[in-house]
Amino acid sequence: xxxxxxxxxxxxxxxxxxxxxxxxxxxxxxxxxxxxxxxxxxxxxxxxxxxxxxxxxxxxxxxxxxxxxxxxxxxxxxxxxxxxxxxxxxxxxxxxxxxxxxxxxxxxxxxxxxxxxx
Amino acid sequence: xxxxxxxxxxxxxxxxxxxxxxxxxxxxxxxxxxxxxxxxxxxxxxxxxxxxxxxxxxxxxxxxxxxxxxxxxxxxxxxxxxxxxxxxxxxxxxxxxxxxxx
Amino acid sequence: xxxxxxxxxxxxxxxxxxxxxxxxxxxxxxxxxxxxxxxxxxxxxxxxxxxxxxxxxxxxxxxxxxxxxxxxxxxxxxxxxxxxxxxxxxxxxxxxxxxxxxxxxxxxxxxxxxxxxxxxxxxxxxxxxxxxxxxxxxxxxxxxxxxxxxxxxxxxxxxxxxxxxxxxxxxxxxxxxxxxxxxxxxxxxxxxxxxxxxxxxxxxxxxxxxxxxxxxxxxxxxxxxxxxxxxxxxxxxxxxxxxxxxxxxxxxxxxxxxxxxxxxxxxxxxxxxxxxxxxxxxxxxxxxxxxxxxxxxxxxxxxxxxxxxxxxxxxxxxxxxxxxxxxxxxxxxxxxxxxxxxxxxxxxxxxxxxxxxxxxxxxxxxxxxxxxxxxxxxxxxxxxxxxxxxxxxxxxxxxxxxxxxxxxxxxxxxxxxxxxxxxxxxxxxxxxxxxxxxxxxxxxxxxxxxxxxxxxxxxxxxxxxxxxxxxxxxx
Numbered sequence: 093x094x095x096x097x098x099x100x101x102x103x104x105x106x107x108x109x110x111x112x113x114x115x116x117x118x119x120x121x122x123x124x125x126x127x128x129x130x131x132x133x134x135x136x137x138x139x140x141x142x143x144x145x146x147x148x149x150x151x152x153x154x155x156x157x158x159x160x161x162x163x164x165x166x167x168x169x170x171x172x173x174x175x176x177x178x179x180x181x182x183x184x185x186x187x188x189x190x191x192x193x194x195x196x197x198x199x200x201x202x203x204x205x206x207x208x209x210x
Numbered sequence: 211x212x213x214x215x216x217x218x219x220x221x222x223x224x225x226x227x228x229x230x231x232x233x234x235x236x237x238x239x240x241x242x243x244x245x246x247x248x249x250x251x252x253x254x255x256x257x258x259x260x261x262x263x264x265x266x267x268x269x270x271x272x273x274x275x276x277x278x279x280x281x282x283x284x285x286x287x288x289x290x291x292x293x294x295x296x297x298x299x300x301x302x303x304x305x306x307x308x309x310x311x312x
Numbered sequence: 313x314x315x316x317x318x319x320x321x322x323x324x325x326x327x328x329x330x331x332x333x334x335x336x337x338x339x340x341x342x343x344x345x346x347x348x349x350x351x352x353x354x355x356x357x358x359x360x361x362x363x364x365x366x367x368x369x370x371x372x373x374x375x376x377x378x379x380x381x382x383x384x385x386x387x388x389x390x391x392x393x394x395x396x397x398x399x400x401x402x403x404x405x406x407x408x409x410x411x412x413x414x415x416x417x418x419x420x421x422x423x424x425x426x427x428x429x430x431x432x433x434x435x436x437x438x439x440x441x442x443x444x445x446x447x448x449x450x451x452x453x454x455x456x457x458x459x460x461x462x463x464x465x466x467x468x469x470x471x472x473x474x475x476x477x478x479x480x481x482x483x484x485x486x487x488x489x490x491x492x493x494x495x496x497x498x499x500x501x502x503x504x505x506x507x508x509x510x511x512x513x514x515x516x517x518x519x520x521x522x523x524x525x526x527x528x529x530x531x532x533x534x535x536x537x538x539x540x541x542x543x544x545x546x547x548x549x550x551x552x553x554x555x556x557x558x559x560x561x562x563x564x565x566x567x568x569x570x571x572x573x574x575x576x577x578x579x580x581x582x583x584x585x586x587x588x589x590x591x592x593x594x595x596x597x598x599x600x601x602x603x604x605x606x607x608x609x610x611x612x613x614x615x616x617x618x619x620x621x622x623x624x625x626x627x628x629x630x631x632x633x634x635x636x637x638x639x640x641x642x643x644x645x646x647x648x649x650x651x652x653x654x655x656x657x658x659x660x661x662x663x664x665x666x667x668x669x670x671x672x673x674x675x676x677x678x679x680x681x682x683x684x685x686x687x688x689x690x691x692x693x694x695x696x697x698x699x700x701x702x703x704x705x706x707x708x709x710x711x712x713x714x715x716x717x718x719x720x721x722x723x724x725x726x727x728x729x730x731x732x733x734x735x736x737x738x739x740x741x742x743x744x745x746x747x748x749x750x751x752x753x754x755x756x757x758x759x760x761x762x763x764x765x766x767x768x769x770x771x772x773x774x775x776x777x778x779x780x781x782x783x784x785x786x787x
């Protein structure tokens with residue numbers, strides 16, 4: 093019992109110290125020649141233009157909202173699939189109803205033009 | 211095995227943290243986040259009770275799953291309302307939204 | 313498990329409403345024909361009513377132990393379907409101005425009604441929670457339906473934040489109840505209900521949760537703002553439907569299931585009742601907005617119902633059922649008149665706007681006067697018998713002092729209810745109120761008047777129905 097914990101402890105110790113060792117080693121061997129361009133925020137790529145506090149289009153939210161609702165419904169599908177063998181016909185009908193209702197919601201969202209990017 | 215009371219303590223602390231968030235924050239989104247924290251505290255409770263008192267009956271487990279989905283639906287409706295309000299008022303701070311009183 | 317278990321019979325009315333809501337949404341989005349949506353909704357409500365009636369004739373059936381269709385459920389289905397039908401009708405006028413979203417409005421209203429009916433039918437804490445969230449989420453959206461009006465959006469925000477907050481507290485109570493009794497279904501809770509610190513905390517949290525939902529003081533702070541800011545048809549619908557649904561689950565869980573331990577919660581509810589009645593009535597006295605006044609009045613009425621709940625006996629339960637039924641007609645009727653008085657795009661009516669109404673619209677003023685008399689509790693109208701039964705139940709349960717507080721509060725409430733009548737009849741106004749309304753509002757007001765009088769003249773008939781519902785709960 094204690095032995096297994098000791099292994100985990102050792103593993104954690106190695107995992108924690110490893111990055112520091114690597115970083116330290118790299119610092120010791122690499123040459124250091126700083127210049128302004130290298131020290132800029134984005135060494136490769138472009139400087140940002142304007143403030144980073146820009147507003148997103150409200151449409152992102154619409155997608156996110158629809159996504160969240162459908163995403164979370166998967167929570168029901170996994171237990172259903174796992175226990176399906178024991179539940180039989182009842183579960184099949186229930187899940188068909190459930191998916192059917194979700195499909196109606198999706199059809200509604202689609203007809204309202206929420207899925208089209210403008 | 212970790213005793214049941216530890217889970218309950220964690221859940222109670224989370225719940226109170228959420229409660230504090232709801233009562234002290236002014237931004238509506240932050241308040242909603244506090245509520246989500248409270249719901250998750252309840253989930254920990256439900257799962258702990260289920261696991262420790264009657265693991266053969268899945269009612270507690272299923273309850274937690276349904277709480278998750280309902281919380282997502284609540285967040286979706288809430289954020290939609292916040293956007294609608296933001297368009298009107300340029301703010302979702304609850305202390306700046308005070309047309310109705312009396 | 314056989315095919316027989318899959319049948320949705322016990323929740324057929326709810327299933328019918330769900331299909332109607334889907335049908336409305338699909339017709340709206342695919343055909344774009346909005347003329348008939350309200351009437352399709354009404355047809356669905358009528359069909360659901362027929363199936364609820366047929367279910368009420370048969371033996372109680374349980375839906376997988378999650379919900380039950382008994383006489384108690386049937387009674388609340390009647391109340392909620394009535395409120396839904398009237399809620400659909402009173403919105404016709406207002407929907408003219410918001411033609412784009414007719415489908416969503418009607419569908420959301422029906423979804424809220426499903427949640428309300430399931431709350432009455434629930435025999436499992438999970439059903440209570442899901443039904444509560446279904447009705448709450450629908451109502452949050454409906455409260456903010458007039459997106460362009462800032463007060464409506466504000467009402468929705470406050471409703472959502474406080475509603476979600478109270479749901480979390482309610483849920484914590486459920487989790488602790490699960491721990492204290494080892495069950496989530498009502499039968500199991502009843503068996504496992506024994507006094508323990510955990511049980512007490514759970515009961516306390518559940519009372520707080522229900523208190524928020526039925527707008528009992530001190531958990532009422534959202535009510536005036538939400539009722540005032542929400543579109544008036546929605547205010548009418550939720551002041552009746554959400555309250556009835558909240559009390560339906562409240563009574564079933566507390567009197568029906570936790571009745572054995574009633575020493576733990578009766579004093580708390582009695583104290584809440586006193587606070588709710590008094591604060592509601594005192595605050596209603598100084599309102600200038602008619603909608604806000606009716607909001608405080610609805611808080612006070614929740615207090616009266618809490619008196620019957622505190623009695624926790626068979627008379628009390630029957631009285632609560634009777635009262636909620638009578639309240640549906642008088643309150644929606646009163647709101648129908650408010651809608652008729654509403655100016656385009658304002659979403660509110662001040663008390664001065666009713667001045668001289670009797671001289672220009674005598675019928676409408678007469679209807680409003682009857683609703684105000686009934687809300688005060690003046691015989692021979694429905695409200696009088698509702699209060700009479702509630703206070704009788706309190707006396708039977710040795711809570712005479714509570715009944716006395718209730719009577720005193722009724723007297724207090726007479727001041728602001730009758731003030732409306734006085735303004736309509738006595739005051740002369742140079743510029744009489746100009747209305748733009750549809751006959752359907754007159755129809756709703758007429759139905760309200762008819763039932764307020766019918767319940768007042770033949771209270772025994774309706775009390776008999778309420779007693780049937782009570783027997784399903786208390787045996």
